Amino acid sequence: GIQVEQSPPDLILQEGANSTLRCNFSDSVNNLQWFHQNPWGQLINLFYIPSGTKQNGRLSATTVATERYSLLYISSSQTTDSGVYFCAVNFGNEKLTFGTGTRLTIIP
């Protein structure tokens, strides 16, 4: 079946470190989004990136659609970056399928 896998499941880093989060998906995608879920449950849009590379401040993302993966890069981590990061993909229908997330903890 259609699958979205994220790695690593958990990541603990010191403030100032860089990190790479990975999302693998099992089929061609029409839409891929990265979200940050804060401790209160709010899903915050980071990137809409079905292909290519985008950057927004300390965050950047790359999707290689032909190889069915996407990467989220966080540089110079801050404690406010803590939370769960989700990758979600749309395989051509109404449904946005979410991965199980990467829980990032930034230690001061």
Place this chain on the structure above:
Amino acid sequence: ETGVTQTPRHLVMGMTNKKSLKCEQHLGHNAMYWYKQSAKKPLELMFVYSLEERVENNSVPSRFSPECPNSSHLFLHLHTLQPEDSALYLCASSLDRREQYFGPGTRLTVT
């Protein structure tokens, strides 16, 4: 208000109660969605409305009843829920079924 709003933010209800969750989007979008997030499970799509017509019902029990009176408002009517229905319920909207934007969620506890 801007973006996607949801009320109430927290709700505790008994199994015999009837309540409704409300979602409103201020983005000029034409599609709206309900998702459920249970502890230790991925977000699950429940319902999709596009141009005010329901286009997906993801095998959701009938004790959950959605309503979309116009493109800016979405409701989820709840009745005779079970304790396992306790979860975070998230509303989202999009334009032409593209990038989805989420509300802050309603944390529901069924006692």
